[in-house]
Amino acid sequence: MIEIRDVQKIYNGSSAGALSGVSLNIARGDFVFLVGPSGAGKSTLIKLIFREIDPTSGKVFFNGRDMAGLRESELLKVRRKIGMVFQDFRLLRQKTVFENVAFALEVLGESPRAIRARVSLALERVGLAGKENSFPSRLSGGEQQRVGIARAIVKDPLVILADEPTGNVDRENSRRLMELFEDINRSGTTVIIATHAWDLVNGMKKRVVALEKGLIVRDEERGTYSHE
Amino acid sequence: MIEIRDVQKIYNGSSAGALSGVSLNIARGDFVFLVGPSGAGKSTLIKLIFREIDPTSGKVFFNGRDMAGLRESELLKVRRKIGMVFQDFRLLRQKTVFENVAFALEVLGESPRAIRARVSLALERVGLAGKENSFPSRLSGGEQQRVGIARAIVKDPLVILADEPTGNVDRENSRRLMELFEDINRSGTTVIIATHAWDLVNGMKKRVVALEKGLIVRDEERGTYSHE
Amino acid sequence: MNSNSLRYCLRQSYISLWRNVWLVAVTAGIIAISLAMLGGFLLFAVNAGQAMRTIESTVDISVFLYDSADKEEVRRGLIALEGVESFVFVSKEDGLAEFSRSLGDRVPLSGLEGENNPLPDMYRVKVVRTDLVPVLAAEIQNIPGVESADYGEHLVGLLTRVTGWLNKIFIITGTLLALGAVFLIVTVIRLSVLTRQEEISVMKYLGASNWFIRFPFLMEGIVMGWTGTVAAALAVGLAYFRLAAFMQRETLAFFLQPVTHMPTLFSILATLLATGTAMGGLGSLISVRKYLKA
Amino acid sequence: MNSNSLRYCLRQSYISLWRNVWLVAVTAGIIAISLAMLGGFLLFAVNAGQAMRTIESTVDISVFLYDSADKEEVRRGLIALEGVESFVFVSKEDGLAEFSRSLGDRVPLSGLEGENNPLPDMYRVKVVRTDLVPVLAAEIQNIPGVESADYGEHLVGLLTRVTGWLNKIFIITGTLLALGAVFLIVTVIRLSVLTRQEEISVMKYLGASNWFIRFPFLMEGIVMGWTGTVAAALAVGLAYFRLAAFMQRETLAFFLQPVTHMPTLFSILATLLATGTAMGGLGSLISVRKYLKA
């Protein structure tokens, strides 16, 4: 489903590459943890799949199609199939919690009635029922993060890309969110999570891809956060 | 050093209180973890000490002085003695990493030479040597978070208030940062950390204050993240 | 874009307008000021143009006749000329009376009546356009019986130059004002977009199409432009009609009469409205475009 | 604030200016446009004022004498009057010559020389201010030997009203323009501060004093104001001197001569510079203040 072929990424103005030759295959229905120290290139890899940034060299394929060759309208269609959780949340400040989550469905042209039902369900699943009408600035850190997760899962995406989705969430809620991701994965959605939550990674025994200084140093089928 | 007396905080426009009657005493040189589920009121408590927000009722004392009674210039002086790590980083986007950290010293009127030396040291301590001239937008999530920590510790503050300082940092770095906080604490600085990093809390055996729905439910001298 | 999306866009525009009501008001205010100046200037130009034409129309050719001339022949000669608007005959007696009046009737010209009258008969000729005066004067000179065809040579030269000169000033100033207004509007909207740059990029990441993002900005721009323009039109219109009424009451000078020809005024109003609305919409579009690259 | 802080503030202002060079340029541009309009308007007002005074100064009183009058006595009477600027004696012969010239020397006035001259001797009196004309004319009438003191009653009334009227327009338009400029500047700076609102609040949380935060904004505002003003002054100055040169070359009319009195022009320039710089600085201060509450 997602194929990364010998991708290198050197950000403008930096000498060292954030990714220096990475190849990775992710099949439909996979559940993958991306782990590695801070600055290893996890977010960079996710941004490449999402085409927030372009690779310096190498190729990224989504469903067999080269992401670099997509026309704008095709790119939008691909993005509509991806549920993205940003490391820095990226909520729309001018919109309420409900509107933020609903926006992911509005761009798909869903009917207001369907939107209302699905948004309520998503908010409930992340434990935010009752916060519908708050603005993001009036939420706690963990609450904002969960709005981002709700926005990603509400549209039943083909793929979920989640960048550090539990960094501001407590232990209990983190566990529940991981169960949520597992649930969604069971229904066929591919899930890719970059995370530092070693306990959850170790507990779930999923595929683990470990990055270090821009290189893949480990790729295990039922892996753990680290070898200790 | 810090005394919170029967403080209640109800945010404008919300019915439930974020804090509903909290009293807490923190002595000079204490090392305190604030724990509790997302939305329990940890950030609210830290913001009150810092006077980013005012309590709805009750009082906050800093060094025996009522924070509510401070004149603007006195408030600034108090804040200059506090090293604050924000949950959402709050870096100055227009400044480089070096300038961001240096700013905490510039407001104290330090000499350029002293500033250069101390900023370099602080950046090294959080593992960011070499990133001095990057702008925050060109850093990874964990790197940004560590800039925030460097900015808090660079001025040798009386108190460090850290709100979820390791949410975006990997396991290894988190441990090192906690050791750093312990180090600073040993030299006499009071440290207050709101966190969800249960493993680190459990490993350090420090004072733990647990919040839940705006109330203190536990305050233990050598406590753990939770009772399990 | 299906009907759900369209409905969403419209609702969103409405919400966005209300959430940014302060910014919208300020921009509308700036548009109003710019357009009020433009409108005031257009009115001034129209009035100055009319005043010039009024003054021009008073420049006439004095055709002095020989005592022996055949008035009828001269009359036919004048009728035959193209560019002559009208003419009147002024007999030597009328001429003397006019002259006496111009001296304030205080100087006794009693010795000059009848046979002693030193003035000749004359025709006073009005011409359709000032710049024709010199040509026509020369042609009239050739009509038999005409002693001389005289006109304010200096005044005609002056008027021709002032008219050309005013036209230049009008075109240059008008262009500058319009450019300035557009520049202001684009800047303000760009700043407003700049503050929402992040929001726009997030929307793109969520798969929103360009039109989906543009729509609320476009509506916002149009509403800003339109509100500002209506305010400007009202202000300018009110001020102008008060001024016009005042000027008509005072009858300051024959050439200082305000233009009240409604079609002219309405076309100025229409220009303002169209300009403002287009400015707002276009300004928004231009400003948003930059942030719409995938 | 110690010397380290001051040095830091200065360096910071410099850096901030460069990092926001686009915004600074745009604001400077807006200031330039507003002030150019204000400056152009001031120049217009000054010139219009001078033209009015020139026209006023040509309104004179024609004092016709009885044939029997003692010229010397009348002369003394005129000297004694306050408000008389100057006067010249026009003999009946000069008067006839003038009249003949005004008819274009084409009309033979040969019968009117010497004894037959119907015109009286006269004084032509210039008055310091138009509104004194009616009063002085009445007083002159009472001087022995004066048959009548005559002036263009209609013209004087007209001029008095037009002057008052222009003054009103000048004051109102000038005030509106200045207000509009200030409004624009404050708005633009406020928007620029708005985009840095978060930054300001973070600085406060780090214990930065108000002056520490204000300083770069203040400098930025002053630089914006100053740049804009210099640009406006240059543009207006250049345009004006080209226009003035053109008008002097064309000598359109005696009352259309441009003001080239340097002190006057420089005081306009100084006004522009001071206004622009102050506007920028004040605009910044006002705009930042709102976000400086602890």
Ligand SMILES: Nc1ncnc2c1ncn2[C@@H]1O[C@H](COP(=O)(O)OP(=O)(O)OP(=O)(O)O)[C@@H](O)[C@H]1O
């Ligand atoms: N926009 C950018 N411009 C320049 N360098 C960048 C940019 N974004 C990231 N980098 C650098 O690229 C490297 C990898 O960054 P990336 O965000 O992929 O790390 P990460 O694995 O997500 O780390 P973290 O766990 O801290 O989020 C880092 O060294 C970072 O400083």
Ligand SMILES: Nc1ncnc2c1ncn2[C@@H]1O[C@H](COP(=O)(O)OP(=O)(O)OP(=O)(O)O)[C@@H](O)[C@H]1O
């Ligand atoms: N500015 C605000 N306006 C209104 N309500 C707010 C505001 N900030 C926080 N709240 C609410 O107050 C409660 C406590 O928030 P707080 O940020 O203190 O939680 P927290 O313990 O820090 O949670 P987290 O671990 O998720 O950061 C939450 O329910 C939150 O929604």
Ligand SMILES: [Mg+2]
């Ligand atoms: Mg990252």
Ligand SMILES: [Mg+2]
């Ligand atoms: Mg918090």
